[in-house]
Amino acid sequence: MDTTYAALKLGMDVEKLEKWENGEHSPTIRQLRNLAKAYRINFGALFLPEPPSTFKPPVKDYRLHHGAVAGAIDPEIAIDLRLHLNAREVALELESDLGEEHPSFELSCSLDDSPVEVAEKIRTALGVSFQVQKRFRESRVAFNSWRDAIANSGVLVIQSSKVALNDMRGYSVFFEKLPLLVVNRKDAYSARTFTLVHELVHLLLRSSGLCDLNSDPGRPPHEQKLEVFCNAVASQALVPDAILLSYPEIRGVTPEAWTDEILAPIARDFGVSREVVLRKLLDHGLTTRAFYLDNRERYTQEAIEYKQRQKSGFVPPAVDVLSTKGRQYVSLVFEALNSSVITVGDAADFLGVKAKHFSTIQTNLRRSV
Template sequence: MSVAAPVPVSSAVLVWARQESGYALERVAEKLAVAPERLAEWERGERQPTMRQIEMLARVFHRPLSLFFQPKPPSLPPLAAEYRRLPGIVPGAESPELRLALRKMSARREAMLQLLIELGESTAVFDLAAHLAESPVAVAERLRAALGVSPMHQREWSNEWQAWAAWRTAVERLGVLVFQFSKIPPEEARGLALLRTPLPVAAVNPKEIPEIRAFTLIHEVVHLMLAAAKEEAPAARETRDDEAWAAVERFAEETASQTLVPEAMLAQEIQAGALPRHDWDLSDVRSLARRFKITPLAMATRLRGSGYFDWAHYQGWKRAWESFVATLKPRSGGYAHPVELTLGRAGRPFTRTVLEALDANRITPVNAARYLDLKFEHFEKLRAALTKRPGAEAADE
């Protein structure tokens, strides 16, 4: 019985590929069905893997096969030099899933910039900035005006999916790439931002309901505004302690809340609905939340912020809400077509640019399929979907 021959590879490259992808040695060994001791021997250069094992490593790490035949590891800046500080995430110790998502979004942004150059098109400029010394209300008014979302348009949205699509489109018009990242639990990351210019990135977790995605998106845009004003630095360079950073997060949350629910519009909707009917109970808050297409908890927080009820009432309401939520059945994920996943993940501006580059013979069908992570056989459906009004194309992945 023949035994597959070992293939000489750089042990330093093997170590780099695993560590840069965020994997512990034991987890990689499990995926390859080899003993951890054997993988450690590869990384020390005492043994060599077979070709099949190298191919498996490339798939696990989502790296090109050619990388493993380089004499030394590539020199790349840390991922934390791009994304904003995230609660509970230690720069350099991100999960493999989050590191992969960050790499993919960063590569997508770089591809977008290159394709725009190839097509001779200009790059949109995100020129909004915010300072922590400002009032969140003032920043929200400025952001809302730039987004171009009027109270009339907001009232016309028939459901939360239309609302999410409208907020996303409005943010994309500002020169921001809006992506979605998959396979990451919301507890790890609900949203993130790549603080790069031009074309900064605001990304959200598609495992969240659309009402939460909209808030998360605006929240991330506020962080982009703070970064534009040099009030915030990427995670690798952020030096604030936890207390100071919590103040930054509160500023972003309050500004996002004021953007989605402006004070004047809130008062008008309360009056129009003759609220509260029952001392701001669950039904009152849920009714008002439906008008703005946000979650009841977000609406309760907004009402407390505007003084419609005090802290004690809010705490009691929140306990009642949590008890109610505990009685609900979990939502099923459902099925999403690959085209819907692509539009949800990559967004319309990026998708449209890739197709334009393909039509102009600037890239090959193979490259287009790789950029969009979509088989070429689905491209006609993708083109048809782009002609339709943005909607519920952001299902779970």
């Protein structure tokens, strides 16, 4: 954070913060705690003889909105990255302490591969057949099922809950062992599912990126090709052409006669949004771009209105930690705790919840998706 940004976040004058930083004035202990909370660092770090090394986000910025440029990553996203990369280090350390060896992430592809073949490779590796998809029936179950399948393939899948949706939909950081994949929990379930698979393709390409899933032609040629490829594979993995085009419901429909009555049941079968299905139809020349764009705008407005009608109620900590950290990570922390590898205090720190919630979390862990 620069001084102006930090002062705004702290609700104080820039001049006062500058005097703290140059040693002219000193903050109180309470003010120091507020600093640590705002900067998302350990309180004790403020008492080190020298500042910790500045965190440098290990990703390329593929976003286009709001004039985003490579290297100009928002402080909140940088903090999000730092905290989730730290969670990855915790997971690897716990596995080592438990005597477990995390397997290397073997799935891979190249930009020269066929998106259809890569998509089929992903579906096979994750064990997500069309028969499995048809059992999802709702977008929440579809998202959690894809998430668990990807996590079981050796990826740490986390949901971000602190970053604004218009700033970030997802990002991925490749490592040979336990690559990191993050999606924004503020997004709709069906949109999160698409982001999951898009970012998984980045990992197959050994490419780390911060994405808004935009394949706009204004990008540099290589970046445009990369995002187009990731989108194409994600689209094929979620809705394979051969299966979609076999639907009798799509035969004989004129380009601008697609209704929700036609699209919604198909979308439900695949566990995706109506927009994804309509986009696939556009790719096959079965609708017009103008019709697609008009309906995409309608879907977006409907989603906004739906969220506005929902109450932003309190999410219980036992639910929140499983939603954000994921079943695999939470299970690993409890395995380490039950094996006396870590203390109750360590577990509470790694999960970000108080120990009084542990019993409920473990109960929730035992429940099916």
